[in-house]
Amino acid sequence: MSSEFGEDSQGEAAEAGWRAMYHLVAEREGQRRIFAAGEATGLTPAVLKALLHLTPEGPCPMRDLADRFRCDPSYVTSLVDGLEEAGLAERRPHPSDRRVKVVVLTDRGVEALAQVRKIIDQPPDWFGALSAKELAQLQGLLAKLQAAQAEEA
Amino acid sequence: MSSEFGEDSQGEAAEAGWRAMYHLVAEREGQRRIFAAGEATGLTPAVLKALLHLTPEGPCPMRDLADRFRCDPSYVTSLVDGLEEAGLAERRPHPSDRRVKVVVLTDRGVEALAQVRKIIDQPPDWFGALSAKELAQLQGLLAKLQAAQAEEA
DNA sequence: TATTGTTATACTCTATAACTATA
DNA sequence: TATAGTTATAGAGTATAACAATA
Numbered sequence: 569m570s571s572e573f574g575e576d577s578q579g580e581a582a583e584a585g586w587r588a589m590y591h592l593v594a595e596r597e598g599q600r601r602i603f604a605a606g607e608a609t610g611l612t613p614a615v616l617k618a619l620l621h622l623t624p625e626g627p628c629p630m631r632d633l634a635d636r637f638r639c640d641p642s643y644v645t646s647l648v649d650g651l652e653e654a655g656l657a658e659r660r661p662h663p664s665d666r667r668v669k670v671v672v673l674t675d676r677g678v679e680a681l682a683q684v685r686k687i688i689d690q691p692p693d694w695f696g697a698l699s700a701k702e703l704a705q706l707q708g709l710l711a712k713l714q715a716a717q718a719e720e721a
Numbered sequence: 722m723s724s725e726f727g728e729d730s731q732g733e734a735a736e737a738g739w740r741a742m743y744h745l746v747a748e749r750e751g752q753r754r755i756f757a758a759g760e761a762t763g764l765t766p767a768v769l770k771a772l773l774h775l776t777p778e779g780p781c782p783m784r785d786l787a788d789r790f791r792c793d794p795s796y797v798t799s800l801v802d803g804l805e806e807a808g809l810a811e812r813r814p815h816p817s818d819r820r821v822k823v824v825v826l827t828d829r830g831v832e833a834l835a836q837v838r839k840i841i842d843q844p845p846d847w848f849g850a851l852s853a854k855e856l857a858q859l860q861g862l863l864a865k866l867q868a869a870q871a872e873e874a
Numbered sequence: 875t876a877t878t879g880t881t882a883t884a885c886t887c888t889a890t891a892a893c894t895a896t897a
Numbered sequence: 898t899a900t901a902g903t904t905a906t907a908g909a910g911t912a913t914a915a916c917a918a919t920a
Contacts, residue, residue: 578853581853582844585848586842588860589742589746589863593743594747597743694870695739697865706862
C-alpha cells in the first residue's frame with residue numbers, strides 16, 4: 569500500500585501502471601491458470617496453493633506456512649494432511665526443536681510442483697503483441713520493481 | 722494460455738515478463754488489498770468480489786455475473802442476496818424478458834465500490850523505484866498488452 | 875509460562891440437483 | 898423444449914477454542 573505518492577503526475581502514472589498490471593494478471597488470467605492447474609493435477613485449489621508455497625529444497629516448518637498464508641495453524645494441519653494424502657509431501661521432526669514439524673516435498677511432490685509451475689508460468693497469448701525489444705524493456709522495468717519489492721521486506 | 726511461443730528467446734522473454742508480473746501482483750499484493758478492502762468495508766471477500774464486477778452504470782443480468790465468475794447461477798443468487806442485505810445493490814425485472822433479473826448498484830453501492838477501488842488501485846510503495854520516464858514506458862507497454870487482451874475476447 | 879501442532883467444532887464459500895416461471 | 902433464477906442440500910475452505918507436548 570502506498571503512502572509516498574501524492575496527487576502529482578508521477579503518482580498518477582504509478583497508479584495507472586499498477587492498475588493495468590493488476591487487471592492483466594488478477595482479473596482473468598490468474599484464476600484461469602489455477603483452474604487449469606487443478607484440472608491437470610486433480611488437486612484442490614487450496615492444496616495447490618499450499619504446494620506453490622513449498623520449495624523443492626527447503627524443509628519448511630508448518631508455522632512458517634501459516635505465516636506466509638496468514639491463516640490459522642489449524643488450517644495448515646488440514647492443508648498438509650491434503651498434501652500427504654496426495655503423496656506430495658511429508659511431515660518430519662525438526663532436528664533441534666521437537667515441538668516443530670517440518671514439511672518436505674516428496675519426489676512426486678517436486679514433480680507435481682514443476683507441472684503446476686509450468687502451467688502458471690506460461691505467458692498468455694497476448695504477450696505476442698510485444699516485440700522482442702519491447703519484451704526486453706518490460707523485463708527490465710519489472711526487474712526493478714521486483715528488486716524494490718524484495719528490499720521492502 | 723499460450724500456444725504461440727516455442728523455445729525461442731522471444732518466448733522465454735515473454736515467460737520471464739509474465740512470471741514477473743504474476744509474482745508482483747498475485748503472490749502478495751493482491752490478497753493484501755482484498756484483505757484491506759474487506760476490513761475497510763466490513764464486506765466478506767465473496768461479496769467484495771461480486772461488487773467489483775458490477776459497474777455504476779450498467780444493470781447486469783444475473784446470468785452474466787455467473788458467466789464472468791465462472792460459477793454456478795445458484796451462487797450468484799447468494800452473492801446478490803449478500804449485496805442486497807448490505808444495501809449495495811437491488812434486483813430489478815428485465816424490461817423485455819421476464820425470466821431475467823438485473824442487478825443495479827444503489828447509491829451506497831456506488832460509494833462502496835469507489836472506496837474499494839481506491840484501496841485496490843493504490844500502487845504499492847515499490848512503484849517508487851521507477852522514474853517518471855520509466856513509468857511512462859511501463860504504461861505504454863502495459864497498454865499494448867491490454868489492447869491485445871481485449872482483442873482476444 | 876509461551877509456543878507448536880492437533881482435534882473438535884462451526885461458519886463461510888461454492889457446487890449439484892430439483893423446482894418454478896417465462897420464453 | 899430451453900433458459901433464468903431460486904431453494905435445499907451437501908461439500909470444500911477456513912477460523913476459533915480447547916488441548917497435548919515441548920521449550
